[in-house]
Amino acid sequence: MKIRIALGLFLVLIGALAAAGPYSFTGVGLCSMCHRGEANHMVYEKWLASKHAGAFKRLDPTKGEDKNPECVGCHTTGFGAGGYEIGAANAAKFEGVQCEACHGAGSAYKAVAVMKDPTLARQNGLIVPTEETCKTCHRSASPTFKGFDFTQALKMIDHRYRK
Numbered sequence: 001m002k003i004r005i006a007l008g009l010f011l012v013l014i015g016a017l018a019a020a021g022p023y024s025f026t027g028v029g030l031c032s033m034c035h036r037g038e039a040n041h042m043v044y045e046k047w048l049a050s051k052h053a054g055a056f057k058r059l060d061p062t063k064g065e066d067k068n069p070e071c072v073g074c075h076t077t078g079f080g081a082g083g084y085e086i087g088a089a090n091a092a093k094f095e096g097v098q099c100e101a102c103h104g105a106g107s108a109y110k111a112v113a114v115m116k117d118p119t120l121a122r123q124n125g126l127i128v129p130t131e132e133t134c135k136t137c138h139r140s141a142s143p144t145f146k147g148f149d150f151t152q153a154l155k156m157i158d159h160r161y162r163k
């Protein structure tokens, strides 16, 4: 019995660690250094032109929405996971739906030697986003939700160049 309880507690703790994740968020400023310009397929510029970049600006400060934990989670990057934090000095760094909201926290995969190696990058936290990734935000918990068509939505934010 005692062993079972101890094992159960152990698994819960492991679960909590997995949820927090071993990686930290860097902010889009860092990703942009290597992923901007014609030579790098305008990935950053495409993101900047997408609604995701301006998502935080949709929240109305006069109504306190920008400080409402029930709003900021899907309008910022890494909320509750070491990224955006309400009132934090570095909060501006994580405003909007940035690269890491879809590709995972970049502290370990950001190194160029890791980035260039697809296997190593994934082993260090890089996520290849799928429909499920989108649906962490594009779901009925969003007050403005009107459904989500993945194929259509992907076209609108597409920045793939190795097709």
Ligand code: HEC
Pocket (backbone or CB within 6 Å): 026, 027, 028, 030, 031, 032, 033, 034, 035, 099, 100, 103, 105, 106, 107, 110, 111, 112, 115, 116, 117, 118, 119, 121, 126
């Ligand atoms: C020091 C430069 C550098 C930084 C910083 C950097 N990247 Fe990269 N990234 C690269 C290079 C180089 C590649 C490989 C490009 C290629 O093969 O076309 C790459 C590839 C990728 C890929 C495709 C990987 C694959 O295997 O499918 C993604 C996604 C990506 N980067 C996202 C990011 C994100 C998000 C950040 C910020 C957290 C970031 N990168 C920061 C240089 C960088």
Ligand code: HEC
Pocket (backbone or CB within 6 Å): 058, 059, 060, 065, 068, 070, 071, 072, 073, 074, 075, 136, 137, 138, 139, 140, 141, 142, 143, 144, 145, 146, 147
């Ligand atoms: C579960 C994630 C989620 C939460 C929580 C959330 N949003 Fe959003 N928000 C989204 C998504 C995704 C969109 C894009 C449109 C859609 O599908 O709802 C969006 C769009 C918006 C827009 C633009 C709407 C439009 O029609 O152009 C506004 C304004 C907005 N949200 C405000 C808020 C406010 C205020 C709150 C808190 C009360 C909030 N959101 C909470 C995910 C969320």
Ligand code: HEC
Pocket (backbone or CB within 6 Å): 051, 052, 054, 055, 056, 058, 073, 074, 075, 076, 097, 101, 102, 129, 130, 131, 133, 134, 135, 136, 137, 138, 150, 152, 153, 154, 156, 157
């Ligand atoms: C961290 C939360 C989050 C994730 C993850 C996310 N989105 Fe969004 N998305 C938003 C929010 C918030 C908006 C609303 C931005 C605005 O209106 O300013 C939005 C807006 C959009 C829009 C613009 C919709 C319009 O009516 O113009 C598209 C397209 C979109 N998302 C596609 C995707 C796709 C595809 C994925 C997955 C690959 C994805 N999103 C993942 C939060 C998210």
Ligand code: HEC
Pocket (backbone or CB within 6 Å): 028, 031, 032, 035, 043, 044, 047, 052, 097, 098, 099, 100, 101, 102, 103, 128, 129, 130, 154, 157, 159, 160, 161, 162, 163
């Ligand atoms: C809303 C989610 C979302 C955001 C935000 C986002 N990406 Fe992506 N990214 C994707 C998806 C989806 C793919 C395609 C994955 C696949 O190959 O199926 C992708 C692919 C990539 C690739 C590989 C391109 C290729 O041709 O294989 C790179 C590099 C990349 N993203 C970098 C970035 C960078 C840098 C940022 C921020 C400036 C960013 N992404 C923001 C969802 C996102």
